[in-house]
Each structure stands twice: as structure tokens, then as C-alpha cells.
Amino acid sequence: MKTTDNTNSTGRRAAALLWRAAKPESRHLWIGLAWLAVAAALDALGPVLGKAYIDRYLLPRDPAIANIAALLIGALVAGWVASWVRYRQLSRLAGVAMRSVRRIRESVYGHVLRLPMSFFDKAITGQLVSRVTNDTEAVKQLYVQVLFVMLDCLIMLASLLVTMAFLDWRLMLIVTTLVPAVFGIVYLYQRLSAPAVARTRQLRSELNAQTAESISGMAVLQATGAAHGYGERYARINNDHYQSRQTELRANALLLRPALDLLNVAMLAVVIAVFGLREGGGSLSAIEVGVLYAFVSYVGRVTEPLIQLTMQFSQLQQAIIAAARVNTLLDEAEADRPAADGRVTAGAVSMRQLNFAYAPGTPVLRQVSLDIAPGEFIGIVGPTGSGKSSLLSLLLRFYPVADGQLLIDGQPIASLDEAAFRDAVGLVPQEPFLLAASARENIAMGRPLTDAQIETAAIAAGAHGFISRLEQGYDTKLGEGGARLAVGEKQLIAIARALAGQPRILLLDEATSHIDSETEAVVQQALAKLHGKLTLISIAHRLSTIRDADRIVVLNHGRIAELGPHEDLMQIEGGLYRRLVELQQLVSDDAANTAPDASSIG
Known part of the structure; x- marks a missing residue:
């Protein structure tokens, strides 16, 4: 029956x-x-x-x-x-x-x-x-x-x-x-x-x-x-x-x-x-x-x-x-987007006793409290599973805030108008997502942007140079997933896309983890130019990219374990951040010492 x-x-x-x-x-x-x-x-x-x-x-x-x-x-x-x-x-x-x-x-x-x-x-x-x-x-x-x-x-x-x-x-x-x-x-x-x-x-x-x-x-x-x-x-x-x-x-x-x-x-x-x-x-x-x-x-x-x-x-x-x-x-229930009219203005971020769990009983973030001033550059580091990406997902409104508060310019993040929020918050993901389309279309991403706005964003991201050298410039088709570009160039396109919307808050999810040192230097220069103009929140695996951050948040098991600028954190004996930096430096030195000399090859 x-x-x-x-x-x-x-x-x-x-x-x-x-x-x-x-x-x-x-x-x-x-x-x-x-x-x-x-x-x-x-x-x-x-x-x-x-x-x-x-x-x-x-x-x-x-x-x-x-x-x-x-x-x-x-x-x-x-x-x-x-x-x-x-x-x-x-x-x-x-x-x-x-x-x-x-x-x-x-x-x-x-x-x-x-x-x-x-x-x-x-x-x-x-x-x-x-x-x-x-x-x-x-x-x-x-x-x-x-x-x-x-x-x-x-x-x-x-x-x-x-x-x-x-x-x-x-x-x-x-x-x-x-x-x-x-x-x-x-x-x-x-x-x-x-x-x-x-x-x-x-x-x-x-x-x-x-x-x-x-x-x-x-x-x-x-x-x-x-x-x-x-x-x-x-x-x-x-x-x-x-x-x-x-x-x-x-x-x-x-x-x-x-x-x-x-x-x-x-x-x-x-x-x-x-x-x-x-x-x-x-x-x-x-x-x-x-x-x-x-x-x-x-x-x-x-x-x-x-x-x-x-x-x-x-x-x-x-x-x-x-x-x-x-x-x-x-x-399947659509994402909850209640009618709201709030706007992001300065780009201040406040977290107060923030808790989050994907499944009941297994918290990922615990009692996270942090105030980020407009224009501040914040680095977020921590071991795998410490809650870095989860915190970023909450900042992007991918998941609702169920316990604690997450405020943007003093307003609950859920009270912000959806379209206005997406315009004001930019994202540079770890794996750049590129369409099988032109460089211009990949930066615009369907938004009604002028050619001048697209080029300005590319210049700010350090992408204008290599795009201009393509056979058709900004109208060059990049292939599926940007197959015609190097990994670093894909990332610069992703940064240009994020900047094209003129955001007040820019979120970077390990944006330099897959690029070479030369391209990383270009990215750092671009971020340095943005410092103070918008709020930068960067999750970093390569710690050198956030050395110049105003403050670095060190997460461990979902809690803020350490907080401060690079110099202060390096002074903490046995500190988690210092151990992470030393371990990464040790790995880099070992890689340099074991690399074969070019003159000895062949």
C-alpha cells in the first residue's frame, strides 16, 4: 500500500x-x-x-x-x-x-x-x-x-x-x-x-x-x-x-x-x-x-x-x-535571502561570540570575537581544520549565522541587501574559476561594466600587461578553465574580477598558494596598493603573503589562539604562529638545498 x-x-x-x-x-x-x-x-x-x-x-x-x-x-x-x-x-x-x-x-x-x-x-x-x-x-x-x-x-x-x-x-x-x-x-x-x-x-x-x-x-x-x-x-x-x-x-x-x-x-x-x-x-x-x-x-x-x-x-x-x-x-530549499535594505559603506567587520557547526555536536568555530576596522589588512592562518575556510564562508553568507553575531558596518550580515552585499564583497578563491570565454568576459562576469572599468581592475590586479600581450588583447578566448593561461595568470584574472566590482571588503582564500614567487610578488604589490583603500581579509597558506598585514589571526581548533602583527607574534616563545613560520622556512630551505644545480644537469 x-x-x-x-x-x-x-x-x-x-x-x-x-x-x-x-x-x-x-x-x-x-x-x-x-x-x-x-x-x-x-x-x-x-x-x-x-x-x-x-x-x-x-x-x-x-x-x-x-x-x-x-x-x-x-x-x-x-x-x-x-x-x-x-x-x-x-x-x-x-x-x-x-x-x-x-x-x-x-x-x-x-x-x-x-x-x-x-x-x-x-x-x-x-x-x-x-x-x-x-x-x-x-x-x-x-x-x-x-x-x-x-x-x-x-x-x-x-x-x-x-x-x-x-x-x-x-x-x-x-x-x-x-x-x-x-x-x-x-x-x-x-x-x-x-x-x-x-x-x-x-x-x-x-x-x-x-x-x-x-x-x-x-x-x-x-x-x-x-x-x-x-x-x-x-x-x-x-x-x-x-x-x-x-x-x-x-x-x-x-x-x-x-x-x-x-x-x-x-x-x-x-x-x-x-x-x-x-x-x-x-x-x-x-x-x-x-x-x-x-x-x-x-x-x-x-x-x-x-x-x-x-x-x-x-x-x-x-x-x-x-x-x-x-x-x-x-x-530543495533555496538559500534564505530575507528582504533587507542594508548597505555596506565603510567595510568594518565585527564578530562577537561567533560559533558555527556544519553538523550538530561538531563545532568548527568556537567563541570567535574580532573587530576589523575599515581599510585594515587582516591575515588568517592556522593548521588544517582550524576553521579558516568556515569563517570565510560565513563572511560570504554561504551559511547563516545561527549562534553569535557577525556584523558589517554595525549591521547583522543577514540584514544586508543581497545585490548590494555581493557588489560590496569581493572574493578571490584558491582555485580560480574561469569561463571558456574572453579575458574581458571573465573579468566582467556578466556585470554591466564598461571597458574602462575592466581595464582599471586589470591594472590594479597586475593582469593588464599579459592580457595586452595576447593576440586579441582583452577579447582573446582563454579556453576551457583558462587553459591558455599559466596558473598565476589565472589568479590575476580572478583578482581583477573581484576588484572590478569596486568592493569595500576583499576576501582572499589562499589566493597565492598555487603561484610562483614572481607572480606572488606581483600579487603582493597589488595588495599593497589596495591597503587602506578597502578591507582586506586574507586566508594564507604561504605565510609570506600576510607578513605585512596589520594583524594576523591565528586559529586553532576553531578558536583564536593568537592575534597581532607579524613581529609581535614572532616574539612569542613556543607560539603557534612562530612554529608555522619556522616550519615553512625549514621546508623552503630543505627544498633549496636539495634542488640540483643547473650546471650539473646533463
């Missing part, structure tokens, strides 16, 4: 999703369905006219046979026209479907863009991409190849049953026994195939996820000799996907077309047998011959839409499951 309730709920939610998407074009939808009804009525008229032709003119050999024959031919032509109109309307409805699915896909993608960072902490990229692309494509099939075909078949079936009832309601009741028999087959098919369909889609997402993961980490896979193991893992998932698809196909082969063809033959036999029993072995009357012709014709016509309905059920099953996956994604 629980499985049935879940299935019904899934179907209702899928229908609601489709209706919301199609609602803007409901007028075209109803007009199309009306034309389908007209076409079905005209198609059902043919056997009735055939019966009249046999009963009144053919067997009695009425001299007006030519007139009724012409009428019958006209009815056949009208039926052909009706079919043409029906298929034309189906193609128009397909256009409605395509536009509706376009709205669904845009809605899903827009929803993903508004999800909180906590969602992406758990999300698997390949599976998420599969939801946005493959599952919405399956919803399109639900519209185009399933729903409208099924509606057409249902309308045709209703028209045929009404016409049969007009001719002989007793025989119509016999023919309608096909309907519950077909639904019984469909129910059995659903019970057998639904788990396999759901598993198939899940396994397809896993295949997509591993493919995306492998491509992004190909260098590591090959360098560590893991390619073979990943290939075997992919083969196992792919085999499971194959077996799941085989289960679907076996259910199709056993329960769909073969079973319905058998029902069709059985129903024809029953109709002919009923006529035989009526006459008791004697010859059929003219009226009975006409009705027999009509019902033999209708049995074939009733069976065909039923066959089409069941043949579409496999696609319907897959599409409903896909729609359920899309609905599950849409049910």
Missing part, C-alpha cells in the same frame, strides 16, 4: 509540474484537444456509414447504391482529413510541450543557482548535471511522445465506445471488457518494471558522475595508475545498468504488445461467436451483417489505441520517475 501511495504521489507531483509549465499556453492546449475530439468523431463515423451501406443498399440491392457509395467514399476522405488534422494538432501540441519543457529546464537551472552552499557540499556534480539535462529531457518525452499520444488514444477510445453503444450496447459492453484487461496488464507491468526503471535512471546518473569525475581528474588517475581500477568500476556500474535495462525489456516483451495482440484475437472470436449464437446456426440477416461488419472494424480500432496506450506506458514510467527526480531537486 505504501508503494502504491508513493507511486500515486509521484504521478500527481509530475502532473502538477507539467501543468505549471504548460499553463501559460493553456488556450492552445484546449484548442488542440478539441480538434483531436473532432478528428476522433469523424474517424469513428466510417464503420457506421459502412453498416448503413451494407444494411440498406448493398444487400437489398437498392438502386440508390451509387449515392450511398459516394457518401461512404466521402466519409473515408473525411476520415483521412480528420487523421491529417489530428497529426497536425499533435505536432502543434508538441510545440507547446517543447516550450513548456524549456521553461522547466530554465526553472530547474535557476533554482540550482539559488541553492545554498550547504547543498553543494553534499551534491555530486555528475548526478546534478544529469538532473538538469537528462531528466528534464525525459520530461520532454513525457510531453511530446507520451501524454499527447495517450490523450489522442483516450479521446479516440471514448469516441469509438460511444458509437458502438449507439449500434448495439450489449456488444459494446463485451468489447469494453478489453479495457479492464488492458489495465490489468498495465498494472502488472508497472509492478514489475517500476523498480528497474528507477534503478536504471539512478545508475545512469552514477555513470555520468564517474565520467565527469574521471575527466576532471584524468591527470591524477593516470599518474597514480588508477585508470584501470576506475575502468573496472565503470564496467561494474555499466553492467548493472545493462541488467536493469534487460529487466525493463523483458517486462515489455512479456506484457505489452504480445498480450494485447492476444486480447485482440480473443475479442474478435467472442464477437463472431456472439453473432453465431444469436442466429442459432442460421444465416445472418442484413441488419446483423452490417452490425457484424461495424463491430469487427471497431474491435480492431479499439485495440490499436489500447496498444498505443500500453506501448507508451514504458516511456510514461521513465518520464514520471524523471519528473520525480526533477521535483526532488526543486524541493
